[in-house]
Amino acid sequence: xxxxxxxxxxxxxxxxxxxxxxxxxxxxxxxxxxxxxxxxxxxxxxxxxxxxxxxxxxxxxxxxxxxxxxxxxxxxxxxxxxxxxxxxxxxxxxxxxxxxxxxxxxxxxxxxxxxxxxxxxxxxxxxxxxxxxxxxxxxxxxxxxxxxxxxxxxxxxxxxxxxxxxxxxxxxxxxxxxxxxxxxxxxxxxxxxxxxxxxxxxxxxxxxxxxxxxxxxxxxxxxxxxxxxxxxxxxxxxxxxxxxxxxxxxxxxxxxxx
Numbered sequence: 001x002x003x004x005x006x007x008x009x010x011x012x013x014x015x016x017x018x019x020x021x022x023x024x025x026x027x028x029x030x031x032x033x034x035x036x037x038x039x040x041x042x043x044x045x046x047x048x049x050x051x052x053x054x055x056x057x058x059x060x061x062x063x064x065x066x067x068x069x070x071x072x073x074x075x076x077x078x079x080x081x082x083x084x085x086x087x088x089x090x091x092x093x094x095x096x097x098x099x100x101x102x103x104x105x106x107x108x109x110x111x112x113x114x115x116x117x118x119x120x121x122x123x124x125x126x127x128x129x130x131x132x133x134x135x136x137x138x139x140x141x142x143x144x145x146x147x148x149x150x151x152x153x154x155x156x157x158x159x160x161x162x163x164x165x166x167x168x169x170x171x172x173x174x175x176x177x178x179x180x181x182x183x184x185x186x187x188x189x190x191x192x193x194x195x196x197x198x199x200x201x202x203x204x205x206x207x208x209x210x211x212x213x214x215x216x217x218x219x220x221x222x223x224x225x226x227x228x229x230x231x232x233x234x235x236x237x238x239x240x241x242x243x244x245x246x247x248x249x250x251x252x253x254x255x256x257x258x
Contacts, residue, residue, distance in 0.1 A: 061200025085139035127151030
């Protein structure tokens with residue numbers, strides 16, 4: 001968040017984490033009026049708050065894993081709260097093509113300044129901006145809240161919660177990720193650990209686009225998720241997305257009581 005100071009075998013539990021289209025349509029009637037970037041189901045980013053890591057999955061195989069930092073203020077999507085939203089999102093915009101590593105952004109524009117890692121007293125957004133749009137009710141404000149995946153000069157803090165809501169990465173890592181991730185790539189931010197995913201073969205193509213536009217779908221239409229090969233109806237996706245949101249809400253409420 002921009003802040004003034006800135007076909008592999010898996011267990012059923014892990015498999016569910018790689019079915020982002022299950023949740024997309026639970027919020028589709030709201031997002032269809034705003035989303036402009038088609039969804040690319042061949043590319044997925046899975047961000048684990050527990051592990052403080054990001055995994056890039058393309059065509060069902062793990063391509064890379066990077067350390068990250070989520071919000072130091074916890075999880076959520078409420079206005080005025082500097083928290084990291086959970087759930088399924090998508091890459092809506094990419095900003096910073098060919099910018100130097102360490103280049104400083106202010107209001108998503110390059111300032112001309114370039115910072116070295118761990119420059120004392122400096123904490124702006126640097127190198128690249130991958131702007132996310134929420135696809136569910138629980139992260140509906142993500143785009144307007146300016147939730148990004150971006151570089152930071154505060155690299156010593158990477159690996160633990162340290163941001164103001166965004167997903168922070170080392171500058172070299174976010175530059176590499178930026179080049180690998182297409183607009184529309186699915187993003188899942190989960191409080192759980194990263195799933196076990198087999199590494200993609202080197203010959204595995206990583207630039208195949210399988211776009212599905214966020215437009216209202218008929219109830220009997222089915223979509224096959226690339227990670228599992230399972231075909232689900234839109235109604236099944238909506239139902240499973242709603243159940244997942246309810247479970248997460250119940251878990252958060254239980255944690256507050258404890």
